[in-house]
Amino acid sequence: xxxxxxxxxxxxxxxxxxxxxxxxxxxxxxxxxxxxxxxxxxxxxxxxxxxxxxxxxxxxxxxxxxxxxxxxxxxxxxxxxxxxxxxxxxxxxxxxxxxxxxxxxxxxxxxxxxxxxxxxxxxxxxxxxxxxxxxxxxxxxxxxxxxxxxxxxxxxxxxxxxxxxxxxxxxxxxxxx
Amino acid sequence: xxxxxxxxxxxxxxxxxxxxxxxxxxxxxxxxxxxxxxxxxxxxxxxxxxxxxxxxxxxxxxxxxxxxxxxxxxxxxxxxxxxxxxxxxxxxxxxxxxxxxxxxxxxxxxxxxxxxxxxxxxxxxxxxxxxxxxxxxxxxxxxxxxxxxxxxxxxxxxxxxxxxxxxxxxxxxxxxxxxxxxxxxxxxxxxxxxxxxxxxxxxxxxxxxxxxxxxxxxxxxxxxxxxxxxxxxxxxxxxxxxxxxxxxxxxxxxxxxxxxxxxxxxxxxxxxxxxxxxxxxxxxxxxxxxxxxxxxxxxxxxxxxxxxxxxxxxxxxxxxxxxxxxxxxxxxxxxxxxxxxxxxxxxxxxxxxxxxxxxxxxxxxxxxxxxxxxxxxxxxxxxxxxxxxxxxxxxxxxxxxxxxxxxxxxxxxxxxxxxxxxxxxxxxxxxxxxxxxxxxxxxxxxxxxxxxxxxxxxxxxxxxxxxxxxxxxxxxxxxxxxxxxxxxxxxxxxxxxxxxxxxxxxxxxxxxx
Numbered sequence: 001x002x003x004x005x006x007x008x009x010x011x012x013x014x015x016x017x018x019x020x021x022x023x024x025x026x027x028x029x030x031x032x033x034x035x036x037x038x039x040x041x042x043x044x045x046x047x048x049x050x051x052x053x054x055x056x057x058x059x060x061x062x063x064x065x066x067x068x069x070x071x072x073x074x075x076x077x078x079x080x081x082x083x084x085x086x087x088x089x090x091x092x093x094x095x096x097x098x099x100x101x102x103x104x105x106x107x108x109x110x111x112x113x114x115x116x117x118x119x120x121x122x123x124x125x126x127x128x129x130x131x132x133x134x135x136x137x138x139x140x141x142x143x144x145x146x147x148x149x150x151x152x153x154x155x156x157x158x159x160x161x162x163x164x165x166x167x168x169x170x171x172x173x174x175x176x177x
Numbered sequence: 178x179x180x181x182x183x184x185x186x187x188x189x190x191x192x193x194x195x196x197x198x199x200x201x202x203x204x205x206x207x208x209x210x211x212x213x214x215x216x217x218x219x220x221x222x223x224x225x226x227x228x229x230x231x232x233x234x235x236x237x238x239x240x241x242x243x244x245x246x247x248x249x250x251x252x253x254x255x256x257x258x259x260x261x262x263x264x265x266x267x268x269x270x271x272x273x274x275x276x277x278x279x280x281x282x283x284x285x286x287x288x289x290x291x292x293x294x295x296x297x298x299x300x301x302x303x304x305x306x307x308x309x310x311x312x313x314x315x316x317x318x319x320x321x322x323x324x325x326x327x328x329x330x331x332x333x334x335x336x337x338x339x340x341x342x343x344x345x346x347x348x349x350x351x352x353x354x355x356x357x358x359x360x361x362x363x364x365x366x367x368x369x370x371x372x373x374x375x376x377x378x379x380x381x382x383x384x385x386x387x388x389x390x391x392x393x394x395x396x397x398x399x400x401x402x403x404x405x406x407x408x409x410x411x412x413x414x415x416x417x418x419x420x421x422x423x424x425x426x427x428x429x430x431x432x433x434x435x436x437x438x439x440x441x442x443x444x445x446x447x448x449x450x451x452x453x454x455x456x457x458x459x460x461x462x463x464x465x466x467x468x469x470x471x472x473x474x475x476x477x478x479x480x481x482x483x484x485x486x487x488x489x490x491x492x493x494x495x496x497x498x499x500x501x502x503x504x505x506x507x508x509x510x511x512x513x514x515x516x517x518x519x520x521x522x523x524x525x526x527x528x529x530x531x532x533x534x535x536x537x538x539x540x541x542x543x544x545x546x547x548x549x550x551x552x553x554x555x556x557x558x559x560x561x562x563x564x565x566x567x568x569x570x571x572x573x574x575x576x577x578x579x580x581x582x583x584x585x586x587x588x589x590x591x592x593x594x595x596x597x598x599x600x601x602x603x604x605x606x607x608x609x610x611x612x613x614x615x616x617x618x619x620x621x622x623x624x625x626x627x628x629x630x631x632x633x634x635x636x637x638x639x640x641x642x643x644x645x646x647x648x649x650x651x652x653x654x655x656x657x658x659x660x661x662x663x664x665x666x667x668x669x670x671x672x673x674x675x676x677x678x679x680x681x682x683x684x685x686x687x688x689x690x
Binding site for chain 2: 006009010012013014015017018020021022024025026027029030031032033034035038039041043045101107110111112114150151152154156167168
């Protein structure tokens with residue numbers, strides 16, 4: 001009888017452990033994102049223009065270089081920061097000068113930011129400056145979109161596609177003059 | 178010991194006592210948490226191999242293959258997937274309880290730091306293994322984990338490109354990514370096995386397989402759970418959508434909501450602080466360690482019993498160096514010795530009957546010598562009053578620590594008592610009965626103390642307790658610190674029992690030594 005009681009007790013312990021495992025392996029549910037919102041992601045990796053222009057070397061300077069290092073001109077390695085601005089319904093959400101990557105500052109500028117925005121119809125505008133100019137932007141794009149609840153909208157920048165892409169599609173983005 | 182720790186320890190001991198009653202000491206799962214961890218590891222490995230055979234490494238193939246396993250082949254693939262899931266969860270559970278238990282019982286100080294510190298990377302590796310597995314399913318949960326994990330790592334700034342950019346759009350995701358993930362999901366558990374091996378390096382005879390009854394029961398539990406509540410996926414990943422309501426596996430993903438609500442840097446700080454605190458615990462606060470056992474070569478005949486009984490592999494037998502006609506001699510590694518004294522209890526030269534020469538066995542603790550034990554036994558016996566006279570020898574970690582009422586002699590571990598001492602106390606009429614009080618059965622603070630003591634008394638392990646010792650005048654009580662009442666009751670009952678019997682004197686004894 002005592003043996004039966006022990007087996008019953010063991011069954012109860014195993015059942016309790018199974019209950020803990022079965023419960024916490026997928027409950028309680030977690031809501032990590034508000035129900036009536038959408039997500040706007042701004043992310044790109046883009047190398048801006050070099051700081052300063054290339055300069056032609058004089059014949060004397062070329063001759064002073066090691067034979068395998070001789071070249072007609074030298075260019076500064078360091079790039080200017082990329083300035084980016086993202087606005088939602090004409091409200092600026094993000095505006096930042098992104099420093100170039102790399103120890104020598106010659107790598108691309110990078111950004112990855114997420115924003116939680118109310119679902120609905122919005123005007124999304126993005127602008128980017130990647131030259132030495134001190135004001136204005138070299139690229140600009142805007143689009144009115146309807147963001148459903150739970151939608152994820154990505155603003156990227158791909159110079160090879162002509163500028164900004166909204167949800168992987170290039171938008172009317174012209175290089176500013 | 179602070180009050181919260183004392184309360185928690187008392188709670189743990191009550192749980193152990195309850196499970197002792199249900200499972201018995203041999204099957205008590207709380208005494209075999211490490212072995213259960215190994216069992217879960219092998220269940221994960223076997224089920225994982227099966228799932229891997231049918232897994233498709235690709236952005237669409239991954240989800241499709243897991244759905245095939247779960248739905249079309251529920252009777253085998255689904256069960257294997259569920260076993261993989263639940264054994265992984267159970268592994269986290271037993272690791273957490275194992276770590277908490279070792280902490281509460283104070284089994285992390287001194288040379289035991291090694292097992293504790295090597296246990297910390299095990300926690301990290303288990304989490305990495307589990308999380309990378311969730312990633313492979315490539316459902317909404319995997320999408321959430323992938324994005325949050327990469328954002329978290331991007332905070333470190335060690336990657337050229339933000340790796341979270343890999344999950345911007347479906348086009349950004351490459352099939353080869355799943356091959357990389359699979360590689361991580363296989364290599365990290367193999368690395369875990371290596372660290373588990375390291376974790377056990379300073380332990381003699383580690384238990385890595387649970388007792389058969391517990392093993393069968395645990396496997397049956399996992400199987401029933403897998404059939405009753407099979408592991409299922411979320412909807413397939415969709416990078417154009419934000420996963421909102423998620424059924425998190427809280428065993429592995431408990432820290433992910435923190436990434437949502439804190440900054441990534443704060444979560445890194447939290448993880449780093451937690452790791453540093455865990456690693457530093459064996460030295461918080463610093464305490465002076467008891468000196469390691471010493472070998473008296475002139476009395477060591479190289480029999481090797483001390484090395485065989487040492488629970489921490491701290492004693493090695495080396496070739497004789499002093500010219501005496503024995504092959505080996507004992508050598509103590511002070512970095513591994515926890516000063517439990519079990520070696521002295523195992524030494525055949527540790528006999529209190531020795532009168533003609535100094536009581537100096539082949540091996541003993543310098544600050545708790547065998548000669549000192551004999552003196553303390555005599556001193557305690559002199560204080561025994563009333564009838565019958567009962568002498569208690571109690572280990573430092575049991576219910577008798579700090580005195581069990583009446584004459585009590587403290588020892589670091591109950592197996593530190595050489596069996597001739599029992600004979601000595603009774604045959605020299607120092608007491609009418611002797612009680613050996615140690616930790617709860619199956620749960621010796623120094624691992625092997627209870628087993629060795631019982632085997633020595635039963636005459637199955639050297640050094641034996643001589644047959645002439647009247648067993649009815651010897652009581653062993655295995656009781657945890659919180660079980661003082663049980664010890665007191667057992668001693669009272671023992672008193673009544675021997676009171677009712679006439680004194681059974683041992684045969685005349687010749688002097689040893």
